Amino acid sequence: MKARLLLEDGTLFTGTSFGAEGISIGEVVFNTSMTGYQEILTDPSYCGQIITMTYPLIGNYGLSRDDNESLRPYAHGLIVREHAEYASNWRNEYSLAYFLKEYGIIGISGIDTRMLTRKLRMHGTMKGIITTGDESAEELTERLQTPLMRDQVARVSTKSIHISPSYGKRVVLMDFGAKHNIVRELVERNCEVISVPYNTTAEEILRFRPDGVMLSNGPGDPKDVPEAIETIKKLLGKVPVFGICLGHQLLALACGADTEKLKFGHRGGNHPVKELATGRTVMTSQNHGYAVNPDSVKGTDLVISHINLNDGTVEGLEHKKFPAFSVQYHPESAPGPLDSGFLFxxxxxxxxxxxxxGEEVHA
Structure with a gap:
């Protein structure tokens, strides 16, 4: 079946559909990872986005339930150069097409993903619409006027408290769209993990008597969750804090720094990051469209600890007074390199x- 992708600048791509049928609008982004499409699709940080995979062949090893990074995918579409209809892998349980259809996600293959990626890199991420129907170009253009979804965190965050029991340190995980592998990394270190909704108050969190608080990854603009920023302000100094991705940006905002939208974001599994204190360079997995403004860190109690070697953007922060630090990338990987697991x-x-x-830290 034919499928079409229309960008907000009027560029039209025609290809072949796989997965679900219908029509879907989202922010069109690209990911440069060669593998890991299942983990990418099930990463809640992609909520509301149409993902372009730059690697030319996707779906060739199928999918396995064990590799999901959330209970369901939240992406609004998948764009590939070539869709592998038949998967070859001893762990394969179902095909990519079956997975997309099961969750109502439209896939489109057979388009020039290299051209699309270069356009997004040059002009920035764009709103796009995928359809398997016969709507006119005028109708699709009109539908593209629909604003992109906001408040994605509220959609992907847990709605209730979940506990992963263990006998070690107790960590409260503020779930802004947490990947399963964050919990796995903590549990592997014998931590009891209590996952709570994104809008849980500091008072409610401290009632758990946690040894630490983890600020998870998540989708969208960090400024869309002001209640979480206020919560983090109240937690600082009372308990150690570790932020990842969106959690990193929220920690920055809570400390008086600012964030900004990147032109086309960082999405892939091979981003080099330098730790300034040691000079150590690690390869990282990344997925974000916003970053901390480096100039805004000046005058705060934060210090920049890591930078991206590709574009110099802020990749890590440490608090000067309180036990709190964060990274913009994904140390839990899934998918991606395992270089930064030591951060856990x-x-x-x-x-x-x-x-x-044995005592609370005071400013």
Whole structure:
């Protein structure tokens, strides 16, 4: 069946559909990862986005339930150069087309993804619409006037408290769209993980008597969740804090820094990041469209700890007074390199040292 992709600048791509049928609007972005399409699709940070995979062949190893990073995908579409109709992998449980159809996600293949990626890189991410129907170009253009969804965090965050029991440190995970592998990394370090909704108050969190608080990844503009920013302000100094991706941006806003939208974002599994204190360089997995403004960090109690070697953007922050730090990238990977798993060890050590002090840190 024919499918079409129309961008807000009027560019029209025609290809072949796979997955669900229908019509879908979203922000068109690109990801440069060669593998990991299942983890990418099930990453809640892609809520409301139409994902372009730059690698030319997608779907060739199928999907496995064990590799999902959330209970369901929240992406609004998938664009590939070539869709592998038949998967070959001993772990394969179902095809990419079946998965997309199951969750109502439209896929389009057979278009020039290289051209599309270069357009997005040059002009920035754009609103787009995918359809398998026969709507006219005028009708599709009119539908593109629909504003992109906001408040994505409220959509993807857990609606109730979930506990992953263990016998070690107790970590409250503020779920802004957390990937499963964040929980796995903490549990592997014998942490009890209590996942709470994004709008849980500081008072409610502290009632759990946590040893630490994790600020998860998530979709959208960090300024769309002001209640979370206020919560983080109240937590600082009372408990160690570790932020990832959106959590990193929220920590920055809570400390008086600012964030800004990137032209086309960072989405892929091979972004080089330098730790300024040691000079160490790691390869990282990234997925974000916003970043901390480096100039806004001046005059705050934060210090820039990591930078992106491709464009110099802020990749890590540390608090000068309180036990709090964050990174813009994904140390839990899934998919991507495992270079930064030690950050979970650092968080565990921070909780240990804070507990040994036995008292609240004051400014």
């Amino acid at each position: 060890d650092r968080f565990h050590e921070l909780m240990e040292s804070f507990a040994q002090k």
